[in-house]
Amino acid sequence: MQRFNWFPKTLFGRTLLFIALIVVSGAVALAGIARYYAGVASQRAYDQLLAGATIQVAEDLYVQGGVLALNLPVAALSTLSRYDLVYYKVVDSRGVVVAGYPDLPDPTSRLAARNGPQFADATYQGQPIRLGFLARYLPEEHTPGWAIVTVAQTTHARQQLTNEMSFKVWTLILLMSILAIGASGLAIRRGLRPLARIETIIAARDPADLRPVAAETPSEIAAIIGAINGLIGRLAERMTAMQRFIADAAHQMRTPLARLDAQIELLDDEHDPARLATGLDALRTTCADVGRVTGQLLNHAMVTHRTQAVALQPVDLVPLAKEALGRTIPLADDRDVTVAFATDAPHAYISGDPIGLQEALSNVLHNALLHGKADDIVVSIVTTDTAVTLTVTDNGPGIAPEHWEAALRPFERLGQENAAPRTGSGLGLAIVQEVVKAHGGNIRFALPAAGGFAVTLAFPSLPSR
Structure with a gap:
């Protein structure tokens, strides 16, 4: 899978990029929200002007000879026409246009217009417009009823106001985003100074x-x-x-x-x-x-x-012990050695390193044959729900109890005061001790009542496979 080459390789760059992405995402969201509310604010402001003009036109309606007429309020409409085109239409109770632009769109709901100024968006003469509607009841007409006043304004001024407010807010958001990213960069550099100091200390050290x-x-x-x-x-x-x-x-x-x-x-x-x-x-x-x-x-x-x-893996001690026993017995040379193997289960699984376990068991058997001069060796395996114990028992003189602790230390040679003189390097049982500890187990010595010497290796067990 190809990696992105643009991604920073430094902690400073990655952290600053992460912060910058968050700030930019927030800035884009705020800009969108600001644009929306700027549009809402400009819409409300101009709708108030449109409502005032519509009310003013409605108030200037009068009836003469039973016919509806209009005294056009030029001042009210001129306020709307500063940046936009303004259109109007007056329809009497019969539905006849008595003033204004006949093709100007009609209100969507005449009933709603009776309760006050209503607004709607439409298109007129190819331009977007905002419409204001208001109904006025005139009983003096030949046909008494509701007259509908419509005032329309193009939306250029609204759009311009929206753009101006949005630009001001966007400028503020941009400045705040730049300030936030810059401050974050300074804060990150200051926060990383202790790491640079530690780097200098370690780099200057002698190995x-x-x-x-x-x-x-x-x-x-x-x-x-x-x-x-x-x-x-x-x-x-x-x-x-x-x-x-x-x-x-x-x-x-x-x-x-x-x-x-x-x-x-x-x-x-x-x-x-x-x-x-x-x-x-x-x-x-x-x-x-x-x-x-x-x-x-x-x-x-x-x-x-x-x-x-080396990572530990499931190991069956039964075949491993048999193999170690077969490899070690020839070390007895011309001596007649009796060997027995016993186990209470066909398999005894532990989490271990097979090579290390082979080496440990070989050293225990080697000590019994060469240093203990034993000619009767029994290897037994006992399993429980929590542990597997492997015991090597021989009929040799073994090690005196006062020397058991020393026998597990590297290069500790036990001299002639023991029942059997020892001339090895003192590493055999030390290797066994290290292997057993690495497997979370322990090693124990014993002097059986029937005589001889016993070495027990205990390991945590794995469930049967």
Whole structure:
């Protein structure tokens, strides 16, 4: 769809255009109303003159020898003939024209003319005229009855008066409209000054300066400043988290890389086959650690990004958990691992990100297999009207309760004081925690009475599909 190129692109232009359209629309309406009332006023003014002339003519009628006659009041008619042509006609009770223009139009209602002057519009000799009618009863005639007096005037003077009054009012409306639009423009510019000041403050800032914007502004703009400061605060938190993550990641990578370099140096000077084999095994373990740490760092970055950028969608946890279980079990290598899966419903829908949920569940299973050294794992799903809980239970030593909170923090390594030594990066459960929080859920640990360790992920449920 093509856009209108004439539409202003600035807030000032759009606001002023909107106000100008309203003012112009109002001015056009007022001009039309003014024209109408000017016509009404001129019509009433000239109708009064026409009525006076008609009454004067009627009063100057007289009967002589039983015949109706007229003593024409020239002064009364001359008032009407200053700008217009004036015509008159007198008809006696018999319907005979005794004076004036015989072809002048007759009144539409003779009865109404008996009550006072009546008016009508007509055309005479190709010109628009205004007619005044009045009836007078004359009993002195041979045939006593009502005589009808008609006085007509062309409408040039009325039109001229209407135009003069309209022009004066239109001039006033035009001046007021120009004044209103000009005043609106000045008011808008003054009202936009705080925004220009905020623009200057932000434009002059260093990208690393994430302090809140402080400026005296009207209450309407203060809401915008609050939103900007909220965004700056979130950016500051995100940048701080990123900087901390980068520093922690650098620290985590530096140690295995240094160990890898040292092991390579030792192997370079080693000639004993037994020690060389042992060194190669250590080198493989270190390489695996480096790969695992790198993978978890990338997974953490991926999960962090997806929680901010990917829209949630309906996800069925039942097939997703089965797929994650199938991908993770081969990590047990040569160990004989028993796996069980249980669910109380064929489907368990939540609003989520399938990739993030896969990563979270894989990390829980990875911890149970590699760090917990478990060989019996049960994945169960329980659904209610409001929640879906996924629990991974294993027969490993698990994590001591005093370390549960620390286990969810990034790069927190739990040492040998636990039942099982941990040599990972400390990111696995932190990734799980971040994914669960992004889905509006929570993570819980438990030590079942039958032994082992249980990790429960709880999510808000969606209605069954």
